[in-house]
Amino acid sequence: MVLTVDGLRMRYGDREVLHDVTFDARPGEVLALLGPNGAGKSTTIEILEGFRLRSAGRVEVLGVDPAAGDERWRSRIGIVLQSWRDHGNWRVGELLHHLGAYYAPYSTSTAPRPWPTGELLDAVGLSAYAGQKVKTLSGGQRRRLDVAIGIVGRPDVLFLDEPTTGFDPEARSEFHELVRGLAADQGTTILLTTHDLDEASKLAHRILVLAAGRIIASGTTAQLTELIAGEDEVRWSVDGQPFRKSTSDSTTFVRELFATYGDAVRELEVRRASLEDTYLTLVREQA
Numbered sequence: 236m237v238l239t240v241d242g243l244r245m246r247y248g249d250r251e252v253l254h255d256v257t258f259d260a261r262p263g264e265v266l267a268l269l270g271p272n273g274a275g276k277s278t279t280i281e282i283l284e285g286f287r288l289r290s291a292g293r294v295e296v297l298g299v300d301p302a303a304g305d306e307r308w309r310s311r312i313g314i315v316l317q318s319w320r321d322h323g324n325w326r327v328g329e330l331l332h333h334l335g336a337y338y339a340p341y342s343t344s345t346a347p348r349p350w351p352t353g354e355l356l357d358a359v360g361l362s363a364y365a366g367q368k369v370k371t372l373s374g375g376q377r378r379r380l381d382v383a384i385g386i387v388g389r390p391d392v393l394f395l396d397e398p399t400t401g402f403d404p405e406a407r408s409e410f411h412e413l414v415r416g417l418a419a420d421q422g423t424t425i426l427l428t429t430h431d432l433d434e435a436s437k438l439a440h441r442i443l444v445l446a447a448g449r450i451i452a453s454g455t456t457a458q459l460t461e462l463i464a465g466e467d468e469v470r471w472s473v474d475g476q477p478f479r480k481s482t483s484d485s486t487t488f489v490r491e492l493f494a495t496y497g498d499a500v501r502e503l504e505v506r507r508a509s510l511e512d513t514y515l516t517l518v519r520e521q522a
């Protein structure tokens with residue numbers, strides 16, 4: 236396992252914010268951590284990154300306790316924080332070149348480090364801005380740079396805390412391609428937090444739902460949806476009049492609809508319970 240989290244607990248003062256969190260991740264697996272504000276997602280990620288000391292439980296990242304990780308261990312980890320706002324006067328290309336140099340001693344034949352600046356800029360869609368000062372980038376461009384900084388060392392594990400906040404739809408879609416490529420081609424294990432359920436559904440092999448410091452469900456989108464046997468919604472119109480019906484067996488319902496109304500059935504739409512429906516149900520049940 237690349238990530239092992241077993242019985243993780245965290246308290247701030249006398250307030251426990253993580254209770255017995257347990258999960259793991261295999262090489263090349265993409266995990267999405269979903270949950271309401273304050274659920275404990277950032278705290279969990281920060282413990283795995285070695286930035287926060289846990290109160291109890293076993294945590295291993297690449298076989299090492301993050302609380303005791305050395306520089307070699309750190310060189311194999313990539314991090315994209317929610318936001319960081321320094322380096323403003325650096326030029327984009329120079330900054331990546333400079334940060335990349337740190338990883339050179341950790342280069343291996345299978346993972347040549349760092350990622351060459353030109354290729355990296357291309358991968359995150361910033362080639363046109365290589366010579367521009369960081370402080371002049373737009374919010375979305377700045378975020379792409381954050382991602383580039385996170386992967387310049389070709390990490391074996393990548394932590395992404397709300398990576399696509401502020402991305403336009405095209406940037407988001409390009410970012411999704413990039414993440415899929417990192418996992419599939421480079422075997423990078425990725426743990427990301429997001430409030431975008433569509434993003435989680437598209438990117439993650441497995442989704443973990445964290446609420447009030449506990450993992451209340453985990454699985455693929457299909458498995459989570461199955462957990463909450465949501466009803467399908469069928470919509471159609473006859474003679475311009477719209478209808479809708481919730482049903483647990485939309486196939487039979489639609490067959491009967493056609494048997495009764497034939498070609499008069501128009502604008503047919505069958506909507507399966509979505510990840511959003513499932514997520515909201517899970518989180519409300521927990522509350």
Ligand SMILES: Nc1ncnc2c1ncn2[C@@H]1O[C@H](COP(=O)(O)OP(=O)(O)OP(=O)(O)O)[C@@H](O)[C@H]1O
Nearest residue numbers: 247248252270271272273274275276277278279428
């Ligand atoms: N440094 C801290 N000191 C005390 N309490 C903290 C600290 N950091 C976080 N908390 C509390 O711990 C809980 C979990 O916070 P955390 O930031 O991990 O949540 P989150 O799931 O990442 O939320 P969001 O979706 O809003 O980013 C919250 O109740 C928060 O107020």
